[in-house]
Amino acid sequence: MPRAQRAGVAIFAAAPPHTRRIDMAIAKLTVPPLVTDGSVFSVRLALRNEGPPRTADLTLTIDGGVIGRQPVTLQSGLNAVDVPYRLTGAGSHRVRAELSGIGDAIPDNNWREATLMVGGPLRVLLVGTGRSSAVARALERKDAAVTRIAPQEAPASVDALAGYQCVILEDPTVRSVAAGALQAMQAYVRMKAAGWWSPAAASPSPRAASAQRRWRPSYRHPGAAAPAALRTGTARLVVLLDRSNSMGFHIQNRLERSDDQSKLAYAKRAALAVVTQLQDRDQVGVITFDSQAFDVARLRP
Numbered sequence: 001m002p003r004a005q006r007a008g009v010a011i012f013a014a015a016p017p018h019t020r021r022i023d024m025a026i027a028k029l030t031v032p033p034l035v036t037d038g039s040v041f042s043v044r045l046a047l048r049n050e051g052p053p054r055t056a057d058l059t060l061t062i063d064g065g066v067i068g069r070q071p072v073t074l075q076s077g078l079n080a081v082d083v084p085y086r087l088t089g090a091g092s093h094r095v096r097a098e099l100s101g102i103g104d105a106i107p108d109n110n111w112r113e114a115t116l117m118v119g120g121p122l123r124v125l126l127v128g129t130g131r132s133s134a135v136a137r138a139l140e141r142k143d144a145a146v147t148r149i150a151p152q153e154a155p156a157s158v159d160a161l162a163g164y165q166c167v168i169l170e171d172p173t174v175r176s177v178a179a180g181a182l183q184a185m186q187a188y189v190r191m192k193a194a195g196w197w198s199p200a201a202a203s204p205s206p207r208a209a210s211a212q213r214r215w216r217p218s219y220r221h222p223g224a225a226a227p228a229a230l231r232t233g234t235a236r237l238v239v240l241l242d243r244s245n246s247m248g249f250h251i252q253n254r255l256e257r258s259d260d261q262s263k264l265a266y267a268k269r270a271a272l273a274v275v276t277q278l279q280d281r282d283q284v285g286v287i288t289f290d291s292q293a294f295d296v297a298r299l300r301p
Contacts, residue, residue, distance in 0.1 A: 021105035022051035024074060029097050029112035036121050038088050038143045044246055045081040045097055045112075049074035056101035062087065063094055080246040090118050121145045123163060127154050127177070128170030135170055156180035161188040235282040236299055239271045244290040 004011060028046035035041045043060060053076060059069045060083060072081060087093060092115060099110040122144040126136055129151060136146050147164075151172035161167060161184060174182070247264035250256045259265065275284055286296040 022103055023105040023109070024049045024051070024054075024056055024099055024101060025106065025109035026097055026099050026112045027078065029095070029114050031095050031114045031116045034117045034119060035087065036143065037090055037118050038086060038121065040084050040086045041116075043083040043085055043095060043097070045083070046245075047072070047074055047079040047081060047099060049076055049079060052076060054101065056099050059098045059100070060085075061096045061098075078245065080249060082246050082249060087116075087118055090120060092117055122165055123147070124166045124168060125149070125161065125164040126168050126170055127151055127172055128168075129172055129176070130170070133170060135168060151176035152178070154178065154181035154185070156184050158184050158187045158191065161185065162191070235278060236284075237274065237278065237282070238285045238287060238299070239275070241267055241271065241286065241288045242290070243288045 001011070025048045026045060027048045028044075030044040032041050045058070047056075047058075053074060055071050055073055057069060058072045058081065060067050062085075067085065068083070072079070094113060094115055096111060096113045104110065122139075122142075124139055124144050124146045126133065126139075126146055126148045127150075128135075128148065133148065136148060139146050151169075154177050155161060156178060167185060167188060169177075169185075241264070243264060247267070248257050248262050250258040250261050251263055251266065252261075271286075278284060280301065283299040283301055284297075285299040288294045288296055
């Protein structure tokens with residue numbers, strides 16, 4: 001442009017007339033990167049409709065095989081669709097979503113693909129005294145492999161615990177668990193928190209306090225008196241809430257928005273149930289997020 005001006009070339013700008021094409025597209029396809037074999041997960045789609053409301057056909061395939069085809073009503077703008085699915089067979093799987101309809105201007109943007117890994121079932125070690133466990137029943141309904149043992153049977157070896165993704169202590173007393181088992185669990189927690197295995201991470205410091213003094217309960221039932229050990233400190237809780245578009249849809253009907261039966265409504269109720277267990281000297285904060293995070297309330301009493 002500067003060279004043309006120096007040469008005295010006349011330049012005329014002409015903007016082409018704006019024509020809005022009626023187009024629909026799959027803007028985003030999201031699946032969990034890793035799911036357990038046989039567990040239910042969500043295939044989440046963001047569908048864009050540049051035009052008046054209309055009906056389109058949504059087809060989902062996994063590894064080339066069609067698993068479902070259903071009509072969807074697309075409102076103008078972005079639309080969120082959440083499809084639950086149960087997948088079996090360990091290994092890598094390819095998920096593909098395709099959108100089809102009449103009068104689509106750009107058919108090449110009507111599909112998306114994503115990859116997910118299917119692993120074995122979640123392995124949980126449940127250490128408890130009761131014969132009937134609501135925690136175990138809830139985990140088993142989610143297809144977790146639960147091993148239940150009495151407190152006195154808790155292993156005293158970190159290697160024995162390393163095969164479990166989760167260890168739950170369900171109402172045992174500290175004295176009912178051997179000191180060696182508590183130290184093994186203490187090292188197991190450090191190993192999981194570090195995200196990798198090493199003898200240094202698993203070995204407790206010789207100057208560390210005993211396992212009995214370091215283990216403290218982190219949850220109590222509503223209305224129950226807090227143990228004396230908890231009354232001396234201040235709890236600081238930050239509630240993290242997903243407020244993205246998909247959270248506004250009904251928990252059962254994935255195509256219907258709801259104010260009181262949405263995933264966001266239930267998340268708020270769960271957050272309030274936790275906050276009501278705090279004491280006056282404790283502090284709580286709130287962070288929400290969609291495509292970015294929002295600091296709604298900093299830590300305060």
